[in-house]
Amino acid sequence: MSAATTVGTIGRRLPRNLVLGAFLLAAWVVLATCGPLLLGSPSAMDLLHALRPPSLTFPFGTDNLGRGIFTRVVWGAHIDLEIGLFTVLPAFFIGSTLGLLAGYFGGVIETVVMRLVDIAVAFPFLVIVIAIVAVLGPGLGNMYIAVAMVGWVSYARITRAETLLAKRLEYAEAARLLGLPDRRVLLRHLLPNVIPQAVIYASSDVILGIFLGSSLGFLGLGAQPPSPEWGLIIADGYSFVDRAPWISAFPGLAIVLLAISFSLFGDGLADLLRPETRR
Amino acid sequence: MSSRPASEAPLLALEGVGVTVATGGATLVEDVSFTLGAGESFGIVGESGSGKSTTVRAIIGLLPPSLNASGRILFAGESIAGAGEARLARLRGAGIGMVFQDPLAALNPVMTVGRQIAEALRWHGRLDPTARRRRTTEVMRLVGLPEPERLAASYPHELSGGQRQRVALAIALACAPRLLLADEPTTALDVTIQDQILRLLDELRRSLGMALVLVTHDLGVIARVCERVAVMYGGRIVEEAPVARLFAAPAHPYTRMLLDSIPQGPRTLHPLAPIPGRPPDPAHRPPGCGFAPRCPRASSACAERPPPWRAHTASGGFACLHPLLARAPAHA
Amino acid sequence: MIRYILRRLVMLVPVAVGITMVVFLLVRLIPGDPARTLLGIHATPELVAAMRAHLGLDRPLWVQYLIFVRHLAAGDFGHSYYYGEAISQLVLTHLGPTLVLIAYSVVLTLVIALPAGLLAAVRRDQAADHLVRIGAVVGVGLPSYWIGFMLILLLAVTIPIFPVAGYGTGFPSHLFDLFLPALTIAINLAPLVLRALRASLMEALASGYIDTARAKGLPRRVVLLGHALPNAIVPAVTVLGLNIGYLVGSTVIVETVFAVPGLGQLMINSIGTRDYPVIQAVTLVLGVLVVLVNLATDLMQLLLDPRVRREVA
Numbered sequence: 008m009s010a011a012t013t014v015g016t017i018g019r020r021l022p023r024n025l026v027l028g029a030f031l032l033a034a035w036v037v038l039a040t041c042g043p044l045l046l047g048s049p050s051a052m053d054l055l056h057a058l059r060p061p062s063l064t065f066p067f068g069t070d071n072l073g074r075g076i077f078t079r080v081v082w083g084a085h086i087d088l089e090i091g092l093f094t095v096l097p098a099f100f101i102g103s104t105l106g107l108l109a110g111y112f113g114g115v116i117e118t119v120v121m122r123l124v125d126i127a128v129a130f131p132f133l134v135i136v137i138a139i140v141a142v143l144g145p146g147l148g149n150m151y152i153a154v155a156m157v158g159w160v161s162y163a164r165i166t167r168a169e170t171l172l173a174k175r176l177e178y179a180e181a182a183r184l185l186g187l188p189d190r191r192v193l194l195r196h197l198l199p200n201v202i203p204q205a206v207i208y209a210s211s212d213v214i215l216g217i218f219l220g221s222s223l224g225f226l227g228l229g230a231q232p233p234s235p236e237w238g239l240i241i242a243d244g245y246s247f248v249d250r251a252p253w254i255s256a257f258p259g260l261a262i263v264l265l266a267i268s269f270s271l272f273g274d275g276l277a278d279l280l281r282p283e284t285r286r
Numbered sequence: 287m288s289s290r291p292a293s294e295a296p297l298l299a300l301e302g303v304g305v306t307v308a309t310g311g312a313t314l315v316e317d318v319s320f321t322l323g324a325g326e327s328f329g330i331v332g333e334s335g336s337g338k339s340t341t342v343r344a345i346i347g348l349l350p351p352s353l354n355a356s357g358r359i360l361f362a363g364e365s366i367a368g369a370g371e372a373r374l375a376r377l378r379g380a381g382i383g384m385v386f387q388d389p390l391a392a393l394n395p396v397m398t399v400g401r402q403i404a405e406a407l408r409w410h411g412r413l414d415p416t417a418r419r420r421r422t423t424e425v426m427r428l429v430g431l432p433e434p435e436r437l438a439a440s441y442p443h444e445l446s447g448g449q450r451q452r453v454a455l456a457i458a459l460a461c462a463p464r465l466l467l468a469d470e471p472t473t474a475l476d477v478t479i480q481d482q483i484l485r486l487l488d489e490l491r492r493s494l495g496m497a498l499v500l501v502t503h504d505l506g507v508i509a510r511v512c513e514r515v516a517v518m519y520g521g522r523i524v525e526e527a528p529v530a531r532l533f534a535a536p537a538h539p540y541t542r543m544l545l546d547s548i549p550q551g552p553r554t555l556h557p558l559a560p561i562p563g564r565p566p567d568p569a570h571r572p573p574g575c576g577f578a579p580r581c582p583r584a585s586s587a588c589a590e591r592p593p594p595w596r597a598h599t600a601s602g603g604f605a606c607l608h609p610l611l612a613r614a615p616a617h618a
Numbered sequence: 619m620i621r622y623i624l625r626r627l628v629m630l631v632p633v634a635v636g637i638t639m640v641v642f643l644l645v646r647l648i649p650g651d652p653a654r655t656l657l658g659i660h661a662t663p664e665l666v667a668a669m670r671a672h673l674g675l676d677r678p679l680w681v682q683y684l685i686f687v688r689h690l691a692a693g694d695f696g697h698s699y700y701y702g703e704a705i706s707q708l709v710l711t712h713l714g715p716t717l718v719l720i721a722y723s724v725v726l727t728l729v730i731a732l733p734a735g736l737l738a739a740v741r742r743d744q745a746a747d748h749l750v751r752i753g754a755v756v757g758v759g760l761p762s763y764w765i766g767f768m769l770i771l772l773l774a775v776t777i778p779i780f781p782v783a784g785y786g787t788g789f790p791s792h793l794f795d796l797f798l799p800a801l802t803i804a805i806n807l808a809p810l811v812l813r814a815l816r817a818s819l820m821e822a823l824a825s826g827y828i829d830t831a832r833a834k835g836l837p838r839r840v841v842l843l844g845h846a847l848p849n850a851i852v853p854a855v856t857v858l859g860l861n862i863g864y865l866v867g868s869t870v871i872v873e874t875v876f877a878v879p880g881l882g883q884l885m886i887n888s889i890g891t892r893d894y895p896v897i898q899a900v901t902l903v904l905g906v907l908v909v910l911v912n913l914a915t916d917l918m919q920l921l922l923d924p925r926v927r928r929e930v931a
Contacts, residue, residue, distance in 0.1 A: 126636030130905045133867030134885075135640070138901040141889040142647045218761040222871055225763045226886055241763060245875070248767065248782070249775045256771070259764035266759045348832055371838065379835030386833075391826030395925055396848050405844075406834040441924045457834060 025275020031268035039084035049074065049082035049235040058251045068253035070243060076254055080261050083235035087217055087265065090147070090229075090236075094216030095209050097155035102162025103205050107198065109163065110170025111189070120163060127160040133219065137228060145228045147236075150220065161212070162205050169201040203280040210273030214266045221262060237262055295363050296321035297497050298345070298465055303357035303367070305340050305349065305521075312569035314340045314353065316521045324464065327491055327498040329512035329529070331505055331544070335565050337521040338501045342467050345499075346382050347374040361465070380410040383458030387470040389450035393442035399453050400426075400438025406460040421460065429455045430486055448479035452486070459490065465497045466490075472507060484510050505548055509533065514602070517541050520566045520576030522592070527602035537604040537611055540577050575606070583608040626916060630909055637905040642686050644901065645894050651675075656696070658892050690902075696895035700888070705899045708884065713903070715785055715792075716880035719803075719869050720911075722796050726804035727811055727858065734808070735815030735854070740842065742820065750816075754809035762868050766802045766875040773798060783877035799876040803868045807861060814857040818850040825849070852923050859915025863908050 043049075053073035061068045067076035109120040127135075139153035140146075174197070182196050221238030223229030230236035232243075237258040244254030298321065305315040315337040322328050330338045344355045347369070359367040361381060366374065378384075386392045394402055400422055407418045426434035429452040442450055451471060458466060468487065472480040488511050491498045500511055508515050509529060516526040517538065525538040536542045543561045563580035566572060572579070574589035581588070588607055597603040648655050653669035670676065674685045689695075695705035738750040774782045786795040822828070823846050831841045870882030877883070881900050888896035919926050 122632070122636075125633055126640065128863070129633045129637055129909050130640070130901075131863040131865075131867040131908055133864075133870060134901060134904045137870065137885065137889070138641075138644055138897055139647070141885075141897050142644050142894070145889075214759070221761060222763060226871070226874060228889065238761075238763070241767065245767065248770055252771050252775075255764075255767050259761070259767060262761055262764065263759055266761075270755070270759060346833060348829060375832075375835045375837055377835070378833055384829075384833040386826055386829055388826055392830045394827040394831070394845050394849070396923060397845070402830075405831075405836065409835055409837075409840075443925050454830065457830060461835075 022275040022278040024271040025279055028268055028270070028272025028275050032272055035084060035088065035265060035268060038081060039088050042081035042084065046078045046081055047075075049079045050233050051075075051078070058247065060251070061253055067257040068251065070240075070251070070254045071247060076240070076257050079235040079240055080237065080258050083237045083240065083258065084261070084265075086147075086230060086234065086236045087221060087262070090220030091213040091217040091265075091269070093147075093151045094154045094158065094220060095212050097151065098158030098212075099162050099205065099209050101155060102159030102164075103166045103202065105159065106163035106166030106168075106205075107170050107201060110167040110201075111174060111197065117167070120167070124160050124163055127157050130157070132157060133222065136219065137223070137226070140223065140228045145231060147220070147230050150223055150229050154216070154219065158212075158216075161208065165205050165208055166201055169204050170197060173197050173200050207273065207277045207280060210269060210276050213273075214269045217262065217265060217269075296360075297324045297326075297362060298322040298499070299358075299360040300341075300345070301358040301360075303341065303344060303355065303359060305337070305344055305353050305355050307568070308352050308354050310569060312567075313571055314521055314568050315344070318357070318518075318521075318523055320516055320523065320526060322465070322497050322499065325491070325495045325497055326514070327488075327500065327512045329500045329502065329508040329515040330518055331502055331508050331515055332518035333503060333565055335568075336518040338518045339469050341518070342384075342469055342499060342501050346378055346384050346467060347371075348384070376410075379406045379458075379463065380461045381463055382465045382467060383461075383463035384467040384469070385451070385454045385458050385471050388474045389447060389454050390442065390474075392454050393450055395442055398439050398441055399445070403438070403453070403456050403460050406457055410461045422456075425456045425460050426453075428459065428490070429453075430482075431456070446479075447475050448482060451475060451479075451483055455483075455486070455490075459494070459496075462494065463496065465499070467499045467501075469501045470503070471500070473502070473504070480507075481510075487511055505533075505544060517544070520571065521568065522576065522605065524577065524606065525602070525604040527598065527604075528600075531600065531602075535611075537598065537609040538577075538606045539581050539583050539608070539610060542610055583610075622920075623917065626913060630913065633909055634906065637902060637909070638687060638690065639683065641898050641902045641905070642683050645898055646679075648894070656894050658700075658894070695899040695902075698888075698893055698896050700891045700893045700896075705895055708896065709881070709899055709903055712879060712881045712884045714880075715796075715878050716869055716873070716882065718792055719796055719799055719873070719878060719880060720865060722793070722800035723803040723807065723865060723869075724858065726800050727807045730804055730808040731811035731815060731854070735812045735819060736842070736847070738812070738816045739819035739823065739850075750812070754812050757805050757809040760805065762802055762806055762871050763875055765805050766799070766872060769798045769802055770875075785878050796878065799872045799878055802872050802875070803865060806868060807858070807865060810861055811854050811858050815850060815854040818853040819846055822846040822850045848922070852919060855915060855918055855922065859912055859918075862911045862915070866904055866908050866911075 051074060053069070053075075055073065056065070056069050057071050057073040059065055059069045065075045065077060067080060069075055070079075105120050109117040135157050136150070136153045139156060140149050143149040143152065182191070220229055221236065221241070224234075224236045224238030225242040227242065230239050232239060240258040241255040244251065244256075244258075247254055300321070301319050303315060303318045304313065306313050318337075318341050320328070330341065332338045340349070340353070343349050344367075345359055345361075347366070349355055355367065357367060358365060361377065366377065369377075393399070400419075403422045403425065404418045407413055407421055411418075413421060422438060423434040426437065431437055431449060431452050437445075437449075442453070445453065455471075466487075471487070472483050475483060484507060487498065487500070490496065491511075498511070500507065502508060512529050514526065514528050515532055516523045517532075517540065518524065519540050525532070525536065525541050527537070532541060533545065536545060540561075547560050561580060566576045566579075572589065574587075574591055575581070575584070575593050578584040578588040585608065593605045593607045595603050595605050596609075645652055645655065651666070651670075653666050653673060653675055654661050656673075657665055657669055674682050677685075693706050695709065697703075698705050698708055701708055734750050734753070738747045741747050770782055774780045780798050781795050784795050786792050823842075827845060828841060831845045832838075836844070869880065870885060872878070873880045873882035874886050881904060885897060885900040888894075888900070
């Protein structure tokens with residue numbers, strides 16, 4: 008009952024938005040990896056052409072230091088993609104593991120985990136991340152640590168709920184009755200059926216991660232200058248909203264387009280996996 | 287289509303009423319006609335899916351937007367089929383009232399019972415708040431609810447099933463309509479409560495001079511409350527008769543089998559005889575009589591065209607080529 | 619019912635304790651002497667020694683925590699050397715704008731979500747429904763600081779109606795100046811409420827009591843607004859409550875973008891000046907605020923749905 012076989016049987020019936028989303032994401036990855044190779048440095052200053060509107064040489068215009076926004080946005084693509092990944096992956100792994108264990112073993116483990124969840128949920132997510140980053144020092148690395156410390160909570164809740172449901176189904180009972188060790192039951196039988204919901208959530212969480220990362224960049228707590236992280240570029244462009252709105256407008260547009268790509272992919276993934284997870 | 291004295295115009299008249307699904311054209315109700323005089327009680331009985339609820343909803347104009355109604359419906363001599371929403375709204379509550387099957391679902395959970403009754407009055411009458419309160423308690427007493435002043439402030443979930451159905455009746459009767467439509471009003475209630483509610487319906491009808499159309503799948507209910515009854519099958523009326531005669535000497539084979547399927551005593555003496563097969567699919571209705579596939583008396587002619595309506599000598603009629611009658615009646 | 623409220627307040631205690639613990643540990647995360655960290659650039663040997671005594675830094679950690687709680691209970695949040703005043707005072711002056719912004723955002727969210735949700739549910743699967751739903755998808759997909767930027771660009775720069783920043787003096791001025799910030803938050807939040815409302819409205823409209831209401835002869839509009847909506851509003855309010863954390867988090871960004879002198883701006887500024895006691899205090903206050911607003915949402919449910927009232931009685 009692994010996920011691989013179920014995808015195999017769906018085959019040609021892949022949801023449209025999944026295909027579209029995957030295509031867009033692939034395009035983004037190509038852009039992020041190959042784009043910088045074709046363009047100049049994102050820090051290349053050209054003061055003679057400062058604050059110029061979009062033109063043929065500078066498709067997205069220039070900022071106050073004469074740096075081309077288009078170049079900076081393309082260079083920043085890989086940063087924001089990484090942000091999306093590194094904010095979600097640690098939280099996903101930590102949270103799913105804790106949730107699985109809490110749901111399966113119950114008892115003390117469950118109580119402790121759920122109490123931690125209650126406390127973490129009480130805080131506004133952004134506030135606590137900011138607070139932790141404030142304490143640890145600004146920078147993307149510390150931001151990832153901060154997110155991992157608080158973000159695992161949602162995944163724990165989801166996998167615990169799914170585990171509680173799956174635990175009662177016959178195949179889990181059968182495996183236990185056969186005397187299979189807990190670890191085997193967990194890994195081979197429960198995990199493949201419990202994880203899809205968390206994966207679906209992760210695909211939409213990536214968007215939130217990108218927003219969070221760029222928000223922190225915007226606030227000066229995430230990526231540090233002169234990194235062409237999109238939130239940072241938007242922050243730089245704020246004071247020029249009346250003279251050069253393109254500085255902030257284009258990176259923002261890029262974020263929105265990236266978010267839409269992930270959104271389509273996530274919705275498609277949900278459509279694909281949902282019929283299989285509902286037993 | 288039923289013979290009745292022509293001196294009094296009927297309160298309600300349906301002529302060739304049909305209901306189809308807008309997309310796809312499946313037919314839920316076909317060529318239904320009957321009349322009803324003031325103060326009469328008329329029952330419509332049939333299996334689920336026979337179209338009886340749909341017919342009654344078409345009368346009051348409460349069909350979902352996915353369904354289209356056709357045919358003529360006359361209330362107090364005026365045509366109301368296809369009337370505009372505003373006109374129907376004026377009619378509902380004041381001229382025609384309706385109660386539904388599930389009393390818990392039929393009441394708004396977040397509004398007090400008294401307010402739900404008074405609301406009907408607000409929209410139809412010119413009573414001031416005090417008069418409305420008085421009328422509310424009056425109609426609550428009428429339907430047999432104890433301590434109306436106190437009960438009016440309760441919420442539906444605080445009442446019992448029987449009480450809720452009484453409230454639903456109170457809502458329908460608040461503006462003294464001339465016709466009450468009741469769609470399976472007792473099906474969701476306990477057996478002991480069913481009897482109370484049926485008795486209440488009967489009393490109200492007589493004391494208020496109100497006509498009643500009662501839809502049910504339970505022949506026992508029909509026997510208790512109705513004067514005349516129409517049997518529906520597969521979206522059509524297959525027989526119509528006064529209640530006594532329907533039970534004593536049914537003409538249509540389906541009616542006969544319905545009667546036979548009612549438990550009437552110890553099973554050893556009266557074995558239950560359920561009707562084999564199932565009703566026709568509205569999307570793929572056979573060209574002939576809808577009951578033919580299940581009918582022990584069916585012939586090849588039955589499957590070709592729907593049997594025409596034949597009036598009974600006494601009153602009512604049936605639609606069958608091989609009715610269970612001692613002698614064949616005159617053709618209509 | 620009073621018992622229920624009291625019971626909920628009691629359930630808050632462990633969460634509140636948890637919040638204080640997290641905040642307490644926050645500063646301890648910084649390597650080095652906490653006293654020196656808290657004093658920052660104002661650290662002199664005498665002040666450091668006094669601070670160490672004040673915090674009980676030579677006592678075991680759990681005792682330090684108790685001392686911390688004791689200070690909190692007395693209203694002593696510490697002293698900000700940067701601003702030169704007691705932090706409790708600082709928090710109070712900055713609390714107002716944040717509270718107004720939060721309330722304003724909630725109001726605007728409802729102003730957008732209610733009509734849109736009604737429209738989408740009533741004109742289900744028609745053009746209006748699709749438009750509303752697309753709008754909802756777009757609204758969630760925009761980061762708040764970019765929305766703020768676009769609003770400033772459109773409504774403050776290109777068509778100069780609203781101020782680019784600030785809070786103004788006097789309440790009417792507050793309302794005017796806070797319109798764009800509150801709208802920014804509302805654009806993110808309204809789609810969530812809208813979706814919940816649309817779903818619950820569709821469910822309500824399919825319920826039996828709608829038949830009864832129409833059979834009474836009520837006009838369509840009355841049925842929708844007087845019967846369907848009061849039933850459908852409860853899940854929508856619940857969704858709003860669930861996202862309070864997100865709302866409060868958004869205020870931090872929005873206050874920075876629009877230079878609103880609230881707690882969020884206080885926090886960000888204090889990060890720049892390494893004013894850790896302030897960061898600690900603001901985190902605590904915001905956490906408590908979220909918990910209280912959650913409680914308020916639960917109480918709203920009590921108010922709106924008599925069935926919930928009966929369950930808790």
